[in-house]
Amino acid sequence: MLLLTGATGNIGRALTRLLDADGIDFRALVRDPERAKSLPAHAEPILGDLDDEAAVSRAMDGVNALFLLVPGIGLDHTRTALRAAQQAGVQRVVLISSAHVLVDPLPAMGSWHHERENLVRATGIPFTILRPGGYMSNALEWAPLIRSGDPILDPSGPGRFAPIDPADIAAVAARCLTEPGHTGKSYHLTGPESLTVAEQVAILSRILDRDIKIREVTTPEEVVAARFPHGAPPRLAEAIVEGFTLMRADTLGTRTDTVTDLLARPARTFAEWCVDHRETFTA
Numbered sequence: 001m002l003l004l005t006g007a008t009g010n011i012g013r014a015l016t017r018l019l020d021a022d023g024i025d026f027r028a029l030v031r032d033p034e035r036a037k038s039l040p041a042h043a044e045p046i047l048g049d050l051d052d053e054a055a056v057s058r059a060m061d062g063v064n065a066l067f068l069l070v071p072g073i074g075l076d077h078t079r080t081a082l083r084a085a086q087q088a089g090v091q092r093v094v095l096i097s098s099a100h101v102l103v104d105p106l107p108a109m110g111s112w113h114h115e116r117e118n119l120v121r122a123t124g125i126p127f128t129i130l131r132p133g134g135y136m137s138n139a140l141e142w143a144p145l146i147r148s149g150d151p152i153l154d155p156s157g158p159g160r161f162a163p164i165d166p167a168d169i170a171a172v173a174a175r176c177l178t179e180p181g182h183t184g185k186s187y188h189l190t191g192p193e194s195l196t197v198a199e200q201v202a203i204l205s206r207i208l209d210r211d212i213k214i215r216e217v218t219t220p221e222e223v224v225a226a227r228f229p230h231g232a233p234p235r236l237a238e239a240i241v242e243g244f245t246l247m248r249a250d251t252l253g254t255r256t257d258t259v260t261d262l263l264a265r266p267a268r269t270f271a272e273w274c275v276d277h278r279e280t281f282t283a
Contacts, residue, residue: 001062002026002177003090005050005081006069007043008035010137011096014170015067016040024178029059050077053084060088065177069096070116073236078116082123092127092183094176095120096169099133099188099254100243107246108239117186128176129186133254136163136191136273139200141227142212143281146204151213154197155223155244160253162190163200165268168259175262187258192267194253200270207274208281220244 002019006012007028019026020040027044030036036045048055050070060066066085070077085093097117100110113131120127142152169189176182195203198214205212217223220241224232232240259267 002065002067003059003063004028004067004069006067006071006096007039008032009069009071010135010166011069011169011173012067014167015173016043018170018174019043019178022174022178027059027063029056050080053080056080056084057087060084060090063088063090065092065094066090067094067096067173067177068120073112073233073239075112075115075119078119082119082125085125086123090125092177093120093123093125094128094130094173094182096173097129097131097186099131099190101131102188103246107242108235109243126183128182128184130169130172130176130189131186132164132169132189133191134161134163135169136165136270137277138163139204139274140277140280142201142204146208146210146212146281147283149213151215152197152201153223153226154201154214154216155220156197156247157216158196158251159247159249160194160196160251161247162192162194162253162255163270164189164191164259165273168263168267172259172262187262188254188256189258190254190256190267192255192260192269194255195270203271204274204281207271207278220248 004012004026007016007030016039020042025042027046028039029048030045031049033047039045046059068081098113100107101114103110117129145152201212201214224237224240
């Protein structure tokens with residue numbers, strides 16, 4: 001039996017569909033009863049979240065493989081899940097980490113994921129670590145601005161990165177959860193193209209067949225203020241500012257072929273992702 005955390009997020013939803021299509025039974029720890037109803041047929045929803053140790057322990061009973069996706073910046077949820085996994089005798093953990101752990105010196109965004117990786121290693125449970133870069137689905141934040149005609153804020157200017165479709169992350173995770181040969185591996189996952197934000201907006205503009213305004217910000221702090229109009233937690237705000245500063249400085253953008261190597265097919269392009277999500281930007 002597999003257990004999924006984060007099953008209703010962008011990666012998790014894609015992973016549930018893949019497992020269901022393959023006829024694999026799994027459990028999903030889900031906070032919202034309404035979202036639990038949307039899970040596919042092979043899913044067994046367990047109501048609760050990673051704050052609820054009893055629910056986590058109940059969900060972990062009889063599980064042999066854990067998909068661990070922990071949002072936020074803390075470590076308590078990771079500790080709770082891994083403690084329950086050890087007690088239940090789980091034999092495999094697939095952790096969603098971040099490509100930020102590969103940056104030297106380690107930025108704040110990377111440090112939280114690095115600590116989670118170390119917690120997984122310390123359990124002694126066989127593991128696989130997935131380190132995706134920026135998600136294509138982050139562009140969904142632009143949808144309200146596009147619909148209202150307001151400009152998209154460009155925080156990174158000439159900086160490039162290779163965004164990845166969460167569905168590709170899910171496809172790699174499914175392989176790592178169900179196939180041998182991935183124990184102890186850490187996979188750096190990216191999309192196939194290194195793009196600036198302006199180039200992503202241009203692709204989306206072409207797919208939607210509409211003009212999309214874009215404005216380069218003067219400081220990263222401006223982006224934080226736009227995302228969190230009522231203020232962000234100081235540690236998170238500092239990490240976001242640091243992250244956008246690093247992105248602006250990287251004018252090449254790291255790209256890997258890991259998705260293609262693992263899935264034996266090309267990683268999905270940003271244009272393909274935009275076509276699939278066109279209605280989200282126009283509804």
